[in-house]
Amino acid sequence: MRPLTLGRLLTHCALLSAVLFVVVVIALKLGAVPVSLYGLGHDLLRVLFRQTSQLSSEYQLIIFDIRLPRILLAVFVGASLSVAGASFQALLRNPLADPYVLGVSSGAAVGAIIALIVEPHLSLAPAIAALLTPVGAFLGAALTVTAVYFLGLRRGQIDSATLLLAGIISASFLQAIIMFFMSTLTGGNYRGIAFWMMGELQTPPPRIVSLILRIGFFLAAGVIYTTASDLNLLLAGEKEAMHLGVDVRRVRLVVYIAASLLTGLAVSVSGAIGYVGLLVPHVMRLLFGSDHRILLPTAAFGGAIAVVVADTLARTVVSPAELPVGAMTAIAGAPLFLYLMRRRLA
Amino acid sequence: MSSYARSASALRPSGDAGDFNSDVRLSVEQVSYAYSANPTQAPLFTLEATSFQARPGDIVAILGPNACGKSTLLKLIAGALQPLSGRVLLNGFITHTLPHRARGQRIAMVQQESPLLFPSRAWEFVLQGRHPYGRTLRFETEEDITIARNALAQVGAEHLSDRFMDQISGGEKQRVILARALAQQPLLLLLDEPTLHLDIGAQVDLLETLRRLASANRYTVVVVTHELNLAGQYADQVVLLQKGKCLRVGPPATVFQRELLEQVFQTPLTVELGSSGRPRVSMPSEKQ
Helix, strand or coil, X not given: XXXXXXXXXXXXXXXXXXXXXXXXXXXXXXXXXXXXXXXXXXXXXXXXXXCHHHCCHHHHHHHHHHHHHHHHHHHHHHHHHHHHHHHHHHHCCCCCCCCCCCCHXXXXXXXXXXXXXXXXXXXXXXXXXXXXXXXXHHHHHHHHHHHHHHHCEECCEECHHHHHHHHHHHHHHHHHHHHHHHHHCCCCCCCCHHHHHHCCCCCCCCHHHHHHHHHHHHHHHHHHHHCHHHHHHHHCCHHHHHHCCCCHHHHHHHHHHHHHHHHHHHHHHHCCCCCHHHHHHHHHHHHHCCCHHHHHHHHHHHHHHHHHHHHHHHHHCCCCCCXXXXXXXXXXXXXXXXXXXXXHHC | CHHHHHHHHHCCCCCCHHHCCXXXXXXXXXXXXXXXXXXXXXXXXXXXXXXXXXXXXCEEEEECCCCCCHHHHHHHHHCCCCCCEEEEEECCEEHHHCCXXXXXXXXXXXXXXXXXXXXCEHHHHHXXXXXXXXXXXXXXXXXXXXXXHXXXXXXXXXXXXXXXXXXXXXXXXXXXXXXXXXXCCCCEEEXXXXXXXXXXXXXXXHHHHHHHHHHHHCCEEEEECCCHHHHHHHCCEEEEEECCEEEEEECHHHHCCHHHHHHHHCCCCEEEECCCXXXXXXXCCCCC
């Protein structure tokens, strides 16, 4: 018997944060403009010691104004999507659940686009206007996951195959709506089709939105984490969980809302990046086991690492052109989805 | 704050303390239930008022043909369903209104388990039984581990501790599930058709274990089963149901009467009393 201890949890998290740090440094170095590792280390130290005046202006621009914000965005988007995926998998008792596959990301995208359309007509204070897109995305995500949940029921029971079909069909329906919006809307800052369909990290959002994303992530992921041991039991079945003292209704509601919020936040700043929520939790389960007390934090780190890596690849493999980051995650994620599906159905 | 106040009031014994017999642990009082698919329609299924009482160490078997309300009665006892009328008292507390956590500390349910999504080891499974004793993000204590280890030992499954749940036999799995229920340290142990899918050896073994645990740990055990002879052999009390009606409650020797059982199960049967006073039910051989 070797139950999880706080020490083991912290060790694994420290390990993963070290990996994340290395990945971030490499991501800072790589790009269309070459930067030496030595120069980078030198400049990072200068920033740490608040001697920014000594930085060369070229570095300052490339590293700290272009690459670093983008990498930080990738960190939080990846962590959000990955924790949302792990939560949906537990709630829906379906190992193939993922915000993108279930259509939740597309729902969030539609919500975000509607918010963008409505915003100029409301004449709101800038701080509130900045909140509107994430809120729209959250509502879109929450509505979609509710619809997919009910469409996935058969005789009052969640049916794994029906749920996935409902999700995939909803995704295609919602993507058609995105196409419709993108083809008819002119003017305004509506981003492009590639952004909403595949996800991009090219244009980091304004400061205030980044701040909302970070606060929102810590809030929602923190709330989900308080239910970590309840999720372990929910995974064993709702009836079992109830008899073991879990308030199933409360946990389900709280985690649904928080996971939809994470998806909405991520989609509103980066579009619908797929498969992160599927790929990362599965890898973390293989490495650290399926106990949510360790799965959720490691999935957050893993998601951050995965999206930083995917985005670095997306902007370097065909440099100076760029791929959408969602294309990179789909290339890795879709085959894994198929593999898991074949293994489960076998 | 408010949730503490609520749980405190829910933890106060209800009913007049005067008529509460301290020997009785479980008291099912005129409990009834109706299930309908939609509230405007006539109920599809009803359980008529049922009453019985059980003391610590008692084994109660709920018997009856398919769809007679056995599992519904068990869920009512567990507090998972709200009775239409009547109440179920466990040490004086109404089971249905107990807070989730308090209920998990008092009542353990062994049911036909759902398939596991991700592989888990037997010890992880047993430790789940300690969940009602933890707070949100608590890590298992030494005490929890000792209790889980003892629970595995009590059902003779220590050797399974490190095995994966999907790689052990049905009988072994049933023991681990029982161990998880023991780790809850309950007052009341409920089992829904625990002998289903077990061979005769494993069935006898399970009932022997239950008998031993009921006496040693002073559990009150309520078991839903189709096995008349196992119930006759091991139960202190039998509750016989038919089509949502409680026909008879009492020791097996008085409930197991040929005419009654033949009428309930719609088949010719013979009932003999063994030397121990325990009844045995069998199908008559063709010559008779």
